[in-house]
Amino acid sequence: MAEIVLKNVTKKFGSVTAVDNLSLVIEEGSFTTLLGPSGCGKTTTLRMIAGLDHPTSGEIWIGDKCVFSSDKGHYVPPGKRNLGLVFQSYALWPHMTVFENISFGLSVQKRRADDIQEITSEVAAILRIDDLLDRYPSELSGGQQQRVAIARVLVMKPQVMLLDEPLSNLDAKLRMDMRSEIKRLHSETGSTIVYVTHDQLEALTMSTDVAVLHNGILQQLAPPMDLYHCPKNMFIADFVGNPRINLIQGRLVEEQGHVAIEAGGLRASFPRARDLSLVGRDATLGVRPEDIVLSANPTPEGFEGTVYSVLPAGSEWYVRVKIGDDLLTVTEYDDMGLVNDQPVWIRIQPNRAKCFTNNGELLDDTGRN
């Protein structure tokens, strides 16, 4: 159990900067997810924590030990960092049985045979693979391989567990099961987990904290729900959430002494945003599909549009609505019997509209200044 601190870590591959001056504190006992699209530097960050890649500059601390420092020339090799890494491909050794795979680390440490036996069976029991110990990896299903990969890490009782997109090779159903298993594992072992994924839903459902990376730069570190509701910028708002947030180009206007936005046929006001110097600038209105209320009849503050298409998804309906030149996605939980090209009226739920200024940052509507 240990805190992980990255100080001004930069990693360059040739002329490409994979991680750019990243400073990040991963708290002890947290389940921190590094989230971002492919190529954002999340796996590189994880590999630098593991010690498999070396930062071009910066420092990395695990607990009270400096494991890497470009200035001081410190470097602790991966095997001595007391952490475990579960690979995306599981990286099970195909020529070893499940038992040999799990106990490999213990045998490297030259532990006594009965110790190895005991620890291995104990961990195997926790992960419910104790009846598979004599099999070879090729004889296991994807989910079982996943458990073996985790067991291989758990036997070492690491301070920190690193998981690199561990669920991406599983089918959708199994993924759901494993999510809850890993989350449970976290609460049972209490160890710090650093988890890498590009799947925003995975990040939201499992983590205590999410760090969003984009182009090697940390965008935001926040608990999942904060991230969802108060994304710091347009990239995060767009990346997190499914279906995607509706983003409509518009312009900031003044409304009774505060700022409002006019975008497409829509208008939203931000009563606490009082920086009137912004008025007249371009901006983007962001509304999540579930924050829009749809009505088949005219409503007083409603904006009129037409139905473009209706996409039933079981528990909900996604309705594409055309307003002016823009197409918006609206999540509906009741069957409204909508048909294409029918006129509808929409309304944004109070305080749910987000506004991003032309540099992509969230408009400050906290009223602090």
Added chain:
Amino acid sequence: MNPQAFLGRVRRNATPHTILSVVIIAFLLYVVVVPLAVMIKETFIVHPMERFQIPGTLPGDATLSHWKKTFTGSSAGAFFFKPLMNTLIMSISMSILAMLIGGILAWLVVRTDLPGKKFISNLAIVPYIMPSWTMSLAWITLFKNPRIGGSVGLFQYLTGITLPDWFSYGMFPIVITLAVHYFPFGFMLISSALENIDSQLEESAELLGAGRRLTLRRIVFPLVMPAILSTFLLTFSRGLGTFGTPSFLGGPVRLYVLSTLLHANLVGQRPGMAYLVALVMILMGSLILYMDTKLLGARKSYVTISGKGGKRGLVSLGKAKWPVTVLVMVFLVCVTFVPFGVLAIESLTLIPGDYSLSNLTLHYWIGPASTSIGLRTGEAGILRNTEILRALGNSLKVGLLTALVCGVLGMLIGYTVARMRGTRFASALDQLSFMPYLMPSIAFGSAFLALFSVPRGPVPSLYGTLALLVLACAVKYLPYSSRAGISAMMQIGPELEEAATMAGASWFKRISSIIFPLQKSSFFSGLLLPFISAMRELSLVVLLVTPGTQLATSITLKFTDRGWYPYTNAVMVLIVLTVLATTWISRKLMGTDLAKGIGG
């Protein structure tokens, strides 16, 4: 950067694979690039035995006379241009012929309902496994005419017809016998290209209404075209460096190609001109390599994209089925059993040219040294002839050591290239280890001669040692094993090793308990090709052997020169048997598929 930071960086980067790659690159530079420099220098100086040919000079003086004599003098025709033309005619025509035979056979086996495919595929590789000049010895034995004296060939013995010189010796038989030796190349490359074509590509064409012939012409042929061109270039470059066949079949009519000219220049004490010829050959080889990678590189890739490969309908040969089968079988028997049989029989005849039963003997196998029996050679039969037995032993030693060196180097190169994937280091190592591939064998041998004939710095002169032969063979065949090693290592994801690193395993532990066990089968099967190649090698070693380090292949030259064919043939039979047995055993034991390695 402060010293602490610098030291830390050095320590972090001094991983086993970086150190390994530096060592291997240095080694390869020394044995591949340095010889070239040495050879270039040799073409500009007067050698001890040349000072009488170039009046008024001392050994070691700078001179342009080698260049003048080779390229511009009145003798330039005989000393360069005529052999060059012969080489081009020989290599081009035999490559086309080999490609045609191999391609047709490949199409028949992969795409038609020809019976006995497995048998045909196995038999079709045999000519390549045999030493390249086996066929030419068999040709001489069969079709010898009285020109070179001694006995007449089996053909004349049976029919009484004296064959014309052009049929018995020279370009015609050289092209035929080389084509027969090299067609398995084309067969293997083209059949694997044919097999890899996604059947959906053809099905789509057929669904769009294209007939079978149109599909063949517009879809299949363009798709295998890169393989065909590649085969052509490969075969061509092999032909360039081959020595045995043009020497045996061209010698009697004074037909020289570059390889035999190189040999003649060295034997005739003209090393300056010899190295010049070698450089020309290496230049030609490099040009071919360049063409192969640049012109074909981009196109090659789409052949390897294999789809589901699904079952595709085979072309029915219809009425032609049995005639074609018989034809194929007869051809294959003619290029495998017949030459081998002819050599075996010849080694059993006491007086060459007399094939009556009473003339049968084991004299040349187990007879005592005698100056009164048979050819009156004073040489004991090969199985009790110490000189020959030593040569056989040397061949085995060189073969085994070469295989081992190649195997280990190949694995290490594969490991470093795979680990350093994408870096300039990795591609340098990859390309460097591939360079010997298209160096004409005999020219490569002469490069080693230039490099190791005298001590250079800390490197002793290796001339006259078996180590030199092993080194030459190992470097020459390294491309086989490094390619195999790279492709095998690429299949092992780096995570498998990284997972062990995470568990705290040292480099040695990772290699011994993860990498090697995973590589075991490809390592052992990778030993086969270098072993076989070394066992049957002549062109590469002919310039490097000394009386003490004769190999089974090179010792046959001595007997051939004197017309003592039964000895040559008996040794050849032994070599062929050894090679075939090794192939067969490793196939039974390890399921090694030779066909996979040869295409490189």
